[in-house]
Amino acid sequence: MRRVIYRLGWPGTIALLCVMGFICMALFAPWLAPYPAQGAGAPNVVAKLSPPSADYWFGTDHLGRDVLSRVIYATRISLSNGILIVGFSLLIGLPIGLAAGYFGGWVDEALMRVTDVFLAFPALLLAVLMAAAMGPGFLNSVIAVAVTWWPWYARLARAEGMVLRGQPYVEAARLAGVSHPRIILRHILPATGRPLTVQAALDVGPALLTAAALSFLGLGVLPPDADWGQMVDAGRKFFPARWWYSVAPGLTIFLVALSFSVLGDALRDRTKGPSRASA
Amino acid sequence: MTGTPMLEVRDLVIRYRSGLFAPRAKPAVNGASFQLMPGETLGIVGESGSGKTSLLRAILRLLPVESGSIEMSGQDWLAIKGRSLRQARQAIGVVSQNPFLSLSPRLSVREILAEPLQAAGQSAGAALNARIETLLGDCGLPANFRDRRARELSGGQAQRVAIARALALEPQLLVLDEPTSALDVSVQAQILNLLADLKQQRGLSMLFVTHNLKVVAHIADRLMVMRRGDVVELGATERIVAAPAQDYTRQLLSFGLNAKTHWAKGQGVQAR
Numbered sequence: 001m002r003r004v005i006y007r008l009g010w011p012g013t014i015a016l017l018c019v020m021g022f023i024c025m026a027l028f029a030p031w032l033a034p035y036p037a038q039g040a041g042a043p044n045v046v047a048k049l050s051p052p053s054a055d056y057w058f059g060t061d062h063l064g065r066d067v068l069s070r071v072i073y074a075t076r077i078s079l080s081n082g083i084l085i086v087g088f089s090l091l092i093g094l095p096i097g098l099a100a101g102y103f104g105g106w107v108d109e110a111l112m113r114v115t116d117v118f119l120a121f122p123a124l125l126l127a128v129l130m131a132a133a134m135g136p137g138f139l140n141s142v143i144a145v146a147v148t149w150w151p152w153y154a155r156l157a158r159a160e161g162m163v164l165r166g167q168p169y170v171e172a173a174r175l176a177g178v179s180h181p182r183i184i185l186r187h188i189l190p191a192t193g194r195p196l197t198v199q200a201a202l203d204v205g206p207a208l209l210t211a212a213a214l215s216f217l218g219l220g221v222l223p224p225d226a227d228w229g230q231m232v233d234a235g236r237k238f239f240p241a242r243w244w245y246s247v248a249p250g251l252t253i254f255l256v257a258l259s260f261s262v263l264g265d266a267l268r269d270r271t272k273g274p275s276r277a278s279a
Numbered sequence: 280m281t282g283t284p285m286l287e288v289r290d291l292v293i294r295y296r297s298g299l300f301a302p303r304a305k306p307a308v309n310g311a312s313f314q315l316m317p318g319e320t321l322g323i324v325g326e327s328g329s330g331k332t333s334l335l336r337a338i339l340r341l342l343p344v345e346s347g348s349i350e351m352s353g354q355d356w357l358a359i360k361g362r363s364l365r366q367a368r369q370a371i372g373v374v375s376q377n378p379f380l381s382l383s384p385r386l387s388v389r390e391i392l393a394e395p396l397q398a399a400g401q402s403a404g405a406a407l408n409a410r411i412e413t414l415l416g417d418c419g420l421p422a423n424f425r426d427r428r429a430r431e432l433s434g435g436q437a438q439r440v441a442i443a444r445a446l447a448l449e450p451q452l453l454v455l456d457e458p459t460s461a462l463d464v465s466v467q468a469q470i471l472n473l474l475a476d477l478k479q480q481r482g483l484s485m486l487f488v489t490h491n492l493k494v495v496a497h498i499a500d501r502l503m504v505m506r507r508g509d510v511v512e513l514g515a516t517e518r519i520v521a522a523p524a525q526d527y528t529r530q531l532l533s534f535g536l537n538a539k540t541h542w543a544k545g546q547g548v549q550a551r
Contacts, residue, residue, distance in 0.1 A: 168375050171381075172441075172444070176369065176447075177366060
């Protein structure tokens, strides 16, 4: 623990705890939520739109469901949304970027021009278009956002690949007769790990926000599943009189996005620091 | 020395590409020709910018050649491409200037030495490990170094690992690009001695590039002096060191004076 604090600093450690807390929340939602059935979507109309109270800490929604339980259940969808978007983006962007950067020449030109096409569209607009074309749903919204997201990873990976290609130890491996795929796997990929982890951690927040925005526009998950964006949207109709409905999921989005970006910053600062003998 | 040369370079011209509208750059190497016989060591000497590293990189096929020919054991070296080039290059061992840059910071010494062996098709196992220990031993390092990483080695030790890697596939030709320049002088002498021993034991041909004439005079049979892309002198080491034909060579000799003093100490020979 002390080593974590030493390496990440206080803000980073708190952010890490928050992130881990939210992950636990997603994993153990049925045990943590005060009303698991309502969290999963069962209506409870008798308590419709009641304000925060001892029974319902964050109040209830228009179907009388406990907002706290809903937020806890929505963590599952929103968090995996953010992580999956970044994961898919890495899956597409990393190989393309590394190949472009490592091989250079016409491979680079071809791959990066394709990347530019995707970058040319405003990200949210493209995501909305994609989601509208594919229809709402969890996986569709992940794919829609990942399609706008991967070019950034491709560019980052390309920059790393270009730098590493010229490194004497990579050249030495080439001269020793090591094949290109093997060089990429053994020398280039491990070296890009750090900058890309940092970027990925920084990006989970914005990715999750974009996914929330899609849900807010009605292009994300479908009821009775809920994610935070969709909850904010649902609560909007009752705002500001029944403010708790939107505020609870809104604050949660804020907290999670902040945690991921503070954590990402802490990780980045750590990599900038002096080399550590214990690593 | 008779027979087919190990390496024969004829009228080699290397020119770095300049911009579309920029005037054509002066060639980095302007018509270099030389032969390297099996078992022979050729020292390529020149100040920085003289084209010696460009020449070396062209021989390693890391730089395109504008004109001229390179023959390796009688074969047209510039015609080999793709996969066969990858295999053919394994017949050349390469040691570069800074071992901390040329050894991956992420791999252990064992992994670094295993890399060329595995690229040549050897599978992991006891035989590979034994080979790695032999290589380390040949280069004067204890076997327990295999688990270290490059940053846990001193400059001299790291350069020994780099030499061991270059020797892993039993090359007949060793290409050395300033192998001692990043090392302090006492370690320089040790590395030079190691190279001299290896050359004798294995009958290696060597191309030894350096800016320090005194360093290479110790080990080279013949010297080639380069300046601004031109070969200004080529001949037996003793002749060039004893009676340099060019002022430039004389200057290079005098720059290396310090090195000679230290090098001689390392040899246990009294400095002049």
